Amino acid sequence: MQTGRKVYLDYAATNPLAPGVFEAMLPFFSEAYGNPASLHQWGDMARQALDESRAKVASLIGGAPEELIFTGSGTESNNLAIKGLSLGQQAKGKHIVVSAIEHFSVLHSVRTLEKSGFQLTEVPVDKHGVVDPDEVKRSLRKDTVLVSVMLANGEVGTIQSIKDIARVVKEAGILFHTDAVAAAGNIPVNVKDLGVDALSLAANQFYGPKGAGALWLRRGVRVIPLLDGGIQEGGKRAGTENVPTIVGMGKAAELAQKDMPARIKHCIPLRDRLIRGLLAEVKHSLLTGHPSQRLPGHASFCIEYIEGESMLMLLDAHGIAVSSGSACTSRALKASHVLLAMGLSHEVAQGSLLFTMGMDNTTDDIDYVLGVLPQVVDRLRQISPLYHKSTAS
């Protein structure tokens, strides 16, 4: 079964490092091990490295270096944004608006705030996972203090018209945050163009290391820190900085900015080849997310009558790494809230299969998958009571 061939198609889960990123981090694991808070040479080296990384990451998204807060993950950036901005403004009101397909780090942060009296409106999405700016507008209230809509969704790849959404929110004088964790570093993202007040990003989504996220926060916007302690990160995020990881994020940002057009050019044809091929080879399958407004390396589907985890396991036995939004693959055993919000039934959502590709993938990889997948699907459909019933009827 195991052919020895390995094809990683789970870039949305995490990326390998781009060439050059690890090399940039290396000195900070050895001689340059100082703490940026220290006032001696070791501290100087670390501080300088932080400053340089801050400039690079800020440049990737068109912000100012002083506006950037380094965090430990995309999740932490979102928690800091949602909780920190809401609590910073609770004197003004306690109503928050988010889309129905936000990442759990946004949704569950709001749930936590609900326990202390905040109220939530979830804006729905259409069948492609698109948020209508007019729906956002209708959801705004006098006591709305924060709106958060993600830039791109990691599960279905849909890219929102954040600029239009931000406009209606800013017209109402309300703070707007966008979770750009799945987008930043992969497609052009510019905080000024977008007109947002806060933006989350994470290094391991653009060939940088795990453990490095950032929140860009427009100058002057008040945020209540999540982590209290020393005055690292301008007093907005205490704790000794993870210098090597931040340096890796800086290098990854620099490379992402430089190589973005080439990367997009590499990924889109692979994605489109997979989408075309899969829909042709596997009957009763459908593309999830938007057909064109989607992330370059992102191809997500539902394969009917079978379940995601078992597909994933059989593909894994062929050396192919993918993920799924099925209930069985989630540790909470719930089908993807994103797929359900897009109107898919539980039954169809169970067949979720997510291929996300990157710079290490080739056309051959895609063709290999297109060779293996139909067998896998057939095999599971032969076992499935649903398939039998459906074909019989």
Add this chain to the structure above:
Amino acid sequence: MQTGRKVYLDYAATNPLAPGVFEAMLPFFSEAYGNPASLHQWGDMARQALDESRAKVASLIGGAPEELIFTGSGTESNNLAIKGLSLGQQAKGKHIVVSAIEHFSVLHSVRTLEKSGFQLTEVPVDKHGVVDPDEVKRSLRKDTVLVSVMLANGEVGTIQSIKDIARVVKEAGILFHTDAVAAAGNIPVNVKDLGVDALSLAANQFYGPKGAGALWLRRGVRVIPLLDGGIQEGGKRAGTENVPTIVGMGKAAELAQKDMPARIKHCIPLRDRLIRGLLAEVKHSLLTGHPSQRLPGHASFCIEYIEGESMLMLLDAHGIAVSSGSACTSRALKASHVLLAMGLSHEVAQGSLLFTMGMDNTTDDIDYVLGVLPQVVDRLRQISPLYHKSTAS
């Protein structure tokens, strides 16, 4: 001035990696880059690495692996402990007790809780920085829900009798947390011996990487998470795990457990040589912290009539890296609350100088410092208006 010689004596700020730690992390920056949440081979590798690290770190402190929550720093562990445990029990009461010399990540976490109605009692320390268990006992109230006293202080090296403090707290049926960030990995720490409910530690204090902390939490103790999102870390700390860094923490824990006696044996003579030498060579100087109940590599002083930052800078020019608790060296421009709590005047506290040594240091390093420091002190005293006045009077 610059002799080319470099002597790092700022281990309390952060440690270099122990030999073997980086090597253990290495695969997780390259081929084993998967996300532990993924259900394929890449995920399997990452998950296995997490499990192994968890076992090693738990073993270092005598806890069970399932009781360990990985975080991004000692600061985060303390925030999670203080806020998470207090909020988890606020139905029972809103009073918290901590010592006056806690790290800011503890003190400022309590300050944040005070904004939502919690009350704080700060237990004083004696001139050696020691907390009296009876003082703790007297501070307890019916509505006390959490007591937190640090195991060892990073600024003055004093080690508390946590076991005795924990006993009076547990007798009252109250949760007890200890910040062992400066202690764990450097001196024997066992959660069962100590009788605590929660304990914070951080890898970069025992030759592990920055960006890896942990909170040990006794089974069954309720904690409200700081970071909401996915169900990583048993739902207690969301966000993609920083796998390489956690692996580094695991390796560092394994080495710390194995090499602890040798490390202590290496550090204590260096520390004592420095203390003896400095007090003899530099008049008007005093040891801060406890004379014997102190961390193995920790020697802290106040040098009268001069200020810490200028000493630090001149030592840096001689390649010697140290730190200080003077107002000038803190970004907030406040003298160390630890030194003030021990009864030192602002003037004396300004002369704070902190040498913390580790495995890379030698007797020669200490002798080099003892050669350089008296000149540095003399030179600054020649400039100091206080010294003139004091010697004239």
Add this chain to the structure above:
Amino acid sequence: MPVYGEKVMDHFMHPRNVGEIENPDGVGDVGNPVCGDMMSFYIKVKDNRLVDIKFKTFGCGAAIAVSSIVTEMAMGKTLEEAMTITNKLVAQELGGLPQNKLHCSNLGADALHNAIKNYLEKTGQKPVGEKVT
């Protein structure tokens, strides 16, 4: 660390007794798509013994492995014996299952029991003892 142990993987990769039985003596279903797993068991009974068992399963790896091993465990048993197979025993026989798979995916014994009950009902017999899981 793989999520599943070796025996689970073996039954998942090579499931025994997949399929349907034409004119079965009993049919049992469990599960629903919200939970994520659905199993259909078909049995053939002769002289109060299970002489053939087949299953079809929609669901995760655990659900498929569970179904497969249940058919092996029950094959040739009397109905009374088969009713003593519990979900817990099935998990043990598989060498353990991940904690979160114990409830939703480990319903093979229930599906088998449903098929047996269906047979007993159809043939007008009274139910035989079922161990609590």
Add this chain to the structure above:
Amino acid sequence: MPVYGEKVMDHFMHPRNVGEIENPDGVGDVGNPVCGDMMSFYIKVKDNRLVDIKFKTFGCGAAIAVSSIVTEMAMGKTLEEAMTITNKLVAQELGGLPQNKLHCSNLGADALHNAIKNYLEKTGQKPVGEKVT
């Protein structure tokens, strides 16, 4: 990145005009140990000009560098000219200071002005103009 620029480091490492003046014409003090920095300036005045200036400083690197450069900036100036030296000008002359050092450590001009005022008082003259910082 070092906290201080080159010029600050130069004045810190090689401070000019350190010391006291015996029988000074004026003495000026600023600061206190809570804030962290204390400076004492001593001046000698001849024909309304600063012919000698010395300082002693307890405090951080910035405080020492500031004191040193103030003595250089003021040396030979008339009292009126010296009173136009502001803390802001001093920071500029040093090529900038870290933000958090601007308030507490950058008091050299104040210390000098205090010494001049002390001289004027002692000699019964009226104060000369002082620019606001």
